[in-house]
Amino acid sequence: xxxxxxxxxxxxxxxxxxxxxxxxxxxxxxxxxxxxxxxxxxxxxxxxxxxxxxxxxxxxxxxxxxxxxxxxxxxxxxxxxxxxxxxxxxxxxxxxxxxxxxxxxxxxxxxxxxxxxxxxxxxxxxxxxxxxxxxxxxxxxxxxxxxxxxxxxxxxxxxxxxxxxxxxxxxxxxxxxxxxxxxxxxxxxxxxxxxxxxxxxxxxxxxxxxxxxxxxxxxxxxxxxxxxxxxxxxxxxxxxxxxxxxxxxxxxxxxxxxxxxxxxxxxxxxxxxxxxxxx
Numbered sequence: 522x523x524x525x526x527x528x529x530x531x532x533x534x535x536x537x538x539x540x541x542x543x544x545x546x547x548x549x550x551x552x553x554x555x556x557x558x559x560x561x562x563x564x565x566x567x568x569x570x571x572x573x574x575x576x577x578x579x580x581x582x583x584x585x586x587x588x589x590x591x592x593x594x595x596x597x598x599x600x601x602x603x604x605x606x607x608x609x610x611x612x613x614x615x616x617x618x619x620x621x622x623x624x625x626x627x628x629x630x631x632x633x634x635x636x637x638x639x640x641x642x643x644x645x646x647x648x649x650x651x652x653x654x655x656x657x658x659x660x661x662x663x664x665x666x667x668x669x670x671x672x673x674x675x676x677x678x679x680x681x682x683x684x685x686x687x688x689x690x691x692x693x694x695x696x697x698x699x700x701x702x703x704x705x706x707x708x709x710x711x712x713x714x715x716x717x718x719x720x721x722x723x724x725x726x727x728x729x730x731x732x733x734x735x736x737x738x739x740x741x742x743x744x745x746x747x748x749x750x751x752x753x754x755x756x757x758x759x760x761x762x763x764x765x766x767x768x769x770x771x772x773x774x775x776x777x778x779x780x781x782x783x784x785x786x787x788x789x790x791x792x793x794x795x796x797x798x799x800x
Contacts, residue, residue: 527556528579529779532571532593533586536562538719538744540765540796541584544772547792548784556581556780563589572596575615582614582779587716590651597622607658608684609651612775623778626655629771631663637762639737641710643667645703647726648715649677649696652741656714657681661689669703670696672715705731713740718748725749732757743768744800769793 531541537560545558561583563571568589585593590609594600597610603624604610610622634641644665646653649672660668668685672678678696686694697703705711705727717723719742727750732738738754741764747755754761769790776784 525579527581528559529556529582529584530559530561530580531584531586532561532563532568532589534562534564534588536560536586538800539586540744540768540793540800541772543792543796544769544789545776547788548776551785551788552782554780554782565592568592572620575620576618580615582612582775584775585611585613587650587652590654593622596620603627603658606688607651607654609654611651611655611771612778614778623775624655624658625771625774625778626652626767627659627662628774629767629769630656631659632770633762633766634659634663634739636766637737637760639710639739639760641665641737643708644669644710644712645705645708646670646712646714647700647703647717648672648713649674649681650714653681653712653714654684656712656741657685657694661685661692661694664689664691666691667693667695667708669708670694671700671703672696700726701731705736706733709735709737711736711738713738713742713748713750716742718742718750719744723749725753727753729753729757732759734758737761740764741767743797746797746800765793765797 542558549556598619599621601623604622607624611626612623614621670678682694682696737760739762740748740750742748743763743765751761773784
């Protein structure tokens with residue numbers, strides 16, 4: 522009897538733009554692992570049924586993205602230190618009918634900043650959802666001096682400050698009510714951790730005149746490769762990067778959780794670069 526391939530995938534909505542399948546499937550193929558990574562694009566009302574039928578559908582693990590990084594938490598039987606500290610999950614492994622949750626986002630973000638040789642001291646963040654939580658955790662661990670957060674929902678940004686202000690004593694966390702209060706002139710890193718910029722009709726949240734040459738702009742979005750925010754950073758002469766590197770490094774860590782094997786980084790990177798060209 523031929524065994525069915527193990528299934529892995531990405532849970533979120535919308536996710537048709539995701540490059541995660543090409544990245545993971547390239548490594549499954551290279552390492553001759555009988556497995557497949559696919560997209561599980563779910564409406565909110567479909568999430569519970571999906572999570573209750575993982576074993577039945579031969580799903581052994583999955584990544585989680587917007588808007589479910591926090592909504593999956595109640596279903597987990599085990600939460601890693603990162604998940605507990607961040608309050609969001611992006612990697613789930615099913616073992617012995619138990620759901621084990623991990624967060625590789627914060628490590629992926631930290632590893633990419635290090636690769637870019639960006640060592641921030643004062644940071645501004647747009648967005649206060651699950652991705653922003655991972656970024657705050659990474660920056661707190663990196664002992665940055667200041668993290669200032671803006672979200673259109675002021676309650677969410679205040680909650681984020683409350684969550685981390687006593688955890689990382691060396692970092693001052695604060696929230697602002699308006700995006701222009703982020704005071705980018707006094708910051709060396711701006712992170713867009715919101716989904717604004719994914720759609721062609723999305724506005725640009727920051728204009729080039731608010732940026733400066735000593736500012737590094739990091740947009741977690743990688744599709745499109747150059748968002749309006751990054752275009753403004755280029756115009757201002759600021760440093761910039763999209764989130765493709767973070768996707769790569771968190772993917773390498775997720776693969777290890779899924780399979781127990783080390784993913785060849787160059788194969789994953791090449792698959793991502795090929796996938797980007799098709800976008």
